[in-house]
Amino acid sequence: MGSILFQNVDKVFGPASSGVKALDNINLEIAEKEFVAIVGPSGCGKTTCLRMVAGFEAPSAGLISVSGKKVTEPGPDRAVVFQQFALFPWKTVRENIELGLRNKNLPAGERNTLVESALKLMNLETHADAFPHQLSGGMQQRVAIARAYVLDPDVLLMDEPFGALDAQTRVVMQEELVRLARVNPRTVLFITHAVEEAVYLADRVAIMTRRPGRIKEILDVRSIRQAENWDRFQKIEDVMDLESFVHLRTHIWKSLREEKGSQSI
Amino acid sequence: MIGRRGWIGLGTVAALIALWFLLTTVTGIVSGARFPSPAEFWLSLRQIWGRGYAGGQLISHALHSLKLVAMGFAVAIATGIPLGLWMGWNRKAEAAINPVFLVIRPIPPLAWIPLAILWLGLGDSAKILVIWFSAFVPSVINTFAGVRNIDRPMIEAARMLGTPRWRMVREVIAPAASPLIFTGLRLSLQASWTTLVAAELVGALVGVGFVLNMAQQDLYPGMILVGMVTVGLLGWATTVLLGMVERRALSWNMAARD
Numbered sequence: 001m002g003s004i005l006f007q008n009v010d011k012v013f014g015p016a017s018s019g020v021k022a023l024d025n026i027n028l029e030i031a032e033k034e035f036v037a038i039v040g041p042s043g044c045g046k047t048t049c050l051r052m053v054a055g056f057e058a059p060s061a062g063l064i065s066v067s068g069k070k071v072t073e074p075g076p077d078r079a080v081v082f083q084q085f086a087l088f089p090w091k092t093v094r095e096n097i098e099l100g101l102r103n104k105n106l107p108a109g110e111r112n113t114l115v116e117s118a119l120k121l122m123n124l125e126t127h128a129d130a131f132p133h134q135l136s137g138g139m140q141q142r143v144a145i146a147r148a149y150v151l152d153p154d155v156l157l158m159d160e161p162f163g164a165l166d167a168q169t170r171v172v173m174q175e176e177l178v179r180l181a182r183v184n185p186r187t188v189l190f191i192t193h194a195v196e197e198a199v200y201l202a203d204r205v206a207i208m209t210r211r212p213g214r215i216k217e218i219l220d221v222r223s224i225r226q227a228e229n230w231d232r233f234q235k236i237e238d239v240m241d242l243e244s245f246v247h248l249r250t251h252i253w254k255s256l257r258e259e260k261g262s263q264s265i
Numbered sequence: 266m267i268g269r270r271g272w273i274g275l276g277t278v279a280a281l282i283a284l285w286f287l288l289t290t291v292t293g294i295v296s297g298a299r300f301p302s303p304a305e306f307w308l309s310l311r312q313i314w315g316r317g318y319a320g321g322q323l324i325s326h327a328l329h330s331l332k333l334v335a336m337g338f339a340v341a342i343a344t345g346i347p348l349g350l351w352m353g354w355n356r357k358a359e360a361a362i363n364p365v366f367l368v369i370r371p372i373p374p375l376a377w378i379p380l381a382i383l384w385l386g387l388g389d390s391a392k393i394l395v396i397w398f399s400a401f402v403p404s405v406i407n408t409f410a411g412v413r414n415i416d417r418p419m420i421e422a423a424r425m426l427g428t429p430r431w432r433m434v435r436e437v438i439a440p441a442a443s444p445l446i447f448t449g450l451r452l453s454l455q456a457s458w459t460t461l462v463a464a465e466l467v468g469a470l471v472g473v474g475f476v477l478n479m480a481q482q483d484l485y486p487g488m489i490l491v492g493m494v495t496v497g498l499l500g501w502a503t504t505v506l507l508g509m510v511e512r513r514a515l516s517w518n519m520a521a522r523d
Contacts, residue, residue: 056421074424086418090440090517099436100426131517151426 001067002154002187004030004053009062011048016060022048024212026062030155030187037190037198039252040208041259046191048213050157053189054080067154076100079148083160085140087132093143094119094128100151118150121180138169142176149180155187162197171236174200195252199245200236207252210259217255221248301487309487318488319479321471327495330461330473333389334503337396338457344397345404345453346446350438352405353412366405374399374460378467387468392461399460400453407449411442444518447511454507458500473499 011023022045030036038046051057052064055074064071066078074080079100087096097118101111119125122142132140141161148156162170174197181188181201192198198205203222206215225231228244239245267275282303288295289302297305313323321329352359377398378391385391415438423437439446465474473495480488 054421054425056424074421074427076425076427078425080422080425082418082422084416084418086416086422088419088423088437088440090443091436099423099428103427103429103432133517147426 002032003067004028004036004155004187004189005063005065005068006049007063007065009049009052009059009064011045011052011057012060021212023059024214026213026215028206028215028218030189032187033185035181035186035188035190035201035203036206037192037202037204038206038208039192039195039198039256040213041210041256042193044208044210044259045213046208047159050080050159050189050191053155054078054157076104076151077154079151079153079156081141081144081148081156081158081161083163085132085137085144085164087140087143087147089132092129092131093124093135096132096143097147097150100147104151114150118146121149121184122146122176136169137165138173141165141173145177145180149184153186155189158188158190160191160193162194163192170197175234175236177201195249195256196240199248199252200239205248205252207255216259219248219252224248298486301490305487306490309485309491313476313488313491319471319476323476323491323495326471326473326476327499329471330465330496331499331503333392333472334396334454334457334461334499336389337393337461338400338454340393340397341400341453341457342404342450345401345449346408346439349405349408349446349449350412350434350442353409353442354434354438359409366402370402374402374456375463378460378464381464382468387470392464392469392472395460395464396457399456403452403456404446404449407445407452408442411445411449412438414445415441443515447507447515450507450511451504454503455500458496458503462496 006026006028009023009026010021012019012021014020026049028036028049038049040046048057052059053066053071055071055078058072071078088099091099094115097115098111101114106114116125119128122145124139124142124146127135127139127143132143135143141164145161162173165173178201190198190201199221203220203225205219205221207217207219208214209216224244228242230239230242230245233239240249286303289297289300290304301309309318310323312318313326315322317323317325319326348362352362374395377395381391381394381398385394419441420437423433428437461472462474462477465472466478469475469478473492476495477489477492480486480492
């Protein structure tokens, strides 16, 4: 349970003959409980990859499957965390988190237990009855993450989840996500354009080319993280100072810069 | 209770009444045959309030008009909001219905009055039908626009959460569209009063529009003004009521705007 597979996936926007090719022959396998980040220049189609796993869009060719099942429509087995949070502003924090459980027809008692533990997991207990607009951006994204986690999904799809947050909040959320991944490991597909974020969070980082997006390179961060024992540090800045981290980051930067350099103006 | 803005508003009303008194009574620049003086207005008001005019007291005329507006408005929103939601949500429904709408929409609601009277006579049902015609359109159009303006991620989030269709409409689509739905309702309410008074002017046996019509035939400016003020107050009161409902329903949105 919880693997993601891209098999020869193409995506064309518009009519098949004259449309814009956004993705070209994407092949990627994400193992159960593995955290994979996709980085790439803007407009390379990385978000489209995630949206196809979520079932919001269909591939033009090829196959996408999750836990061995072909993706045909959105569903709570593939929880999405959106860049713009996408909370329901007329529902309280608790009601936002509870909706997915109600849709699963769980009895009220069971729902309550799960919502409480999700609130606790994301440090939201004191805000359970607040409305989203009463919360800061970081808090709102915590709600969105809680709403995703509470579903107990096979895979977690995060589309630049910290892109709309200020720098400090962003760092807190990144550390939080690492903590979460240890407490409650998940299969995660994480889209970002922030290289350091990708290296800090992911087990593997896939680098994409500019449009039409192809996977250019996949870096194994986990083996380096384990070899260099990054996890002995609590704080992101300490990890970011390590030579092994800097080396990886620079490698990805150069790879992305090549993509930007080849862009015709 | 009354804030600073309220006092300024009351001041304007008081100034207008003073001006009215000045023009009609003190200076006599405007003659009583064209526009009634405050005294004549007061006498007319006392007449229709007590003895009655045009077959009834003011209260019964006003309540009758209010009842028709309430019924026509209720029917209009009960049909208009669901149709707007459906058209916004379902592209096929929109493709099927929109062309019909584009043709019917430019017909002024008042142009339906002759047909409605021909079909249903001078009774209540003809008026309710006409109010429905006029109030229906703004409800549908604004509800439709409200649904179309919903942020896509919000709907995607609901789909991702496995929200079943009916709950999607009730708990996601309708609340997300509700700010524009209420805009439509305000326009619908306005249209309801406009058409009702017009319909009563053309053919009725009771109601504020009928009072206006009779007063015109009797060359009775004081009573005409009483009828007009009554319509104004009724329209104002129902708008305030709708505003209270709106503020309550959209409390999450109002707070977000501050």
